[in-house]
Amino acid sequence: MIIKIELPKGIMKGSATLGKLSITLDKAQADYLVTHTDYVPACLSTVATTLSEFVETLVEQLRTNNKERIRETYACAMNRFLQFRGGHDIALDAIGSQEVEAFESHLKQAGLTLNTVSFYMRVLRAIYNKAVRQLSITDKRPFDRVFTGYPRTPKRAVDVETITLVAGYRTTNADEALARDLFLFSFYTRGMSFVDIANLRRCDIRNGHLIYKRSKTGQELQVAWRPEMQTIVDRHPSLDGDHLLGVLNNDATLKLRRQYQQQQSKVNYHLKRLSMRLGLSKPLTMYVARHSWATIARGMDIPVSVISDSLGHHSEKTTQIYLKSIDADVIDRANEKLIAAVENNG
The missing domain is CATH 1.10.443.10 (Intergrase catalytic core)
Structure with a gap:
């Protein structure tokens, strides 16, 4: 009998002692069947999973689920954050309030609107919160002192x-x-x-x-x-x-998502x-x-x-x-x- 166990990505990169692994087998079956696993690795909270590695995993999941818009926002926010850090990645458990506040200040100095700055903060916070839940890292609440709200925008309506x-x-x-x-x-x-x-x-x-x-x-x-x-x-x-309308074309070689982006830009122009x-x-x-x-x-x-x-x-x-x-x-x-x-x- 062969039992295959898949461990989370990154667990076996270095030497570490895994936590207790218990497997309950149902002997009533002709073949052994894994019916329950209780796997809580002691080293999980200290694994140095980086921001880019984690986002890559999320992006792949979103791509599989055809959630292109969210996938693009996650990738965009991560790239902007890494650009601020000069291209250097960062461990998720190393992200703190000082780093996040410096990033917010950087965006404001670059001339971005408060709404755009808040957008980057909200997306990064969503990524960080997912990491806290999925990887059991300690929540340092690094986004508590940056703006993540929705600023009042000027009136856009016309009469x-x-x-x-x-x-x-x-x-x-x-x-x-x-x-x-x-x-x-x-x-x-x-x-x-x-x-x-x-x-x-x-x-x-x-x-x-x-x-x-x-x-x-x-x-x-x-x-x-x-x-x-x-x-x-x-x-x-x-x-x-x-x-219904002549905006997107299934018969075109360009993917519909790309067609949509081009048309949106053209229409607004x-x-x-x-x-x-x-x-x-x-x-x-x-x-x-x-x-x-x-x-x-x-x-x-x-x-x-x-x-x-x-x-x-x-x-x-x-x-x-x-x-x-x-x-x-x-x-x-x-x-x-x-x-x-x-x-x-x-």
Whole structure:
């Protein structure tokens, strides 16, 4: 009888005394069968597993599970951290608050926005926490004194007049026309994200509704199919007979993920140029379409709960982040009316 035991990567790199290994065999079977193992190596907590080794393991798992977006964020954060360290790797149990705070300071000095700095901190913290759980290293809580929140961003929404201006703009080339129409399509579909638009299938239109699942949350949403949406589909038909819009192509040699990245960059580039031509005070992006839909809906006194459901948010708290600046404007206008009323009575 041969019993094969696989040990975690890195355990046998050096000489170490393994902890107790107990195996319970079920003798009632014709052949011996391992039914339980209780393996707790004493040296596990002191194994010098490095950040890059651990991230490589996580990245491979994510690749197997087709979680490309998370895989890319893990790799991106690790590469940025190693770049800060001059390319030198670091043992996971050596990561402390001093190292993390120095990295945060480095990112700020490089001119990155607070939101971007927080992004790197959150991703690295997620990696570190996984290492604490999976490798039983001591949690030094190195991220307690760095910013990992979500800073308030400037208002991204535009008003109805701007949306109308964009809709009536006469584009100068096919790429600009696609960018403009995808922006409008997002607005018409209650702020659908670019990744969801790009991945729509023709079969997603059923019984007069566009039915799709959000890539971010997996939540299913339904949007009544409108003539304005169909007009955009007619202008940019499927390239492969499968996708709804001519954004991604199954028949192309380039992988869909790479096609998506190129198209996203191209769309945002042309939206920025379109903003300049229209003389807008802020550049248009696909995210602006989403914020604008929420803002305009709130201005029409649509309840926050309805807006939250329409956007596919699991919590109204997320929707309130979108609407915080709107509520401030409403309060300011109300205050102006109150002041005017006092002055008129004076």
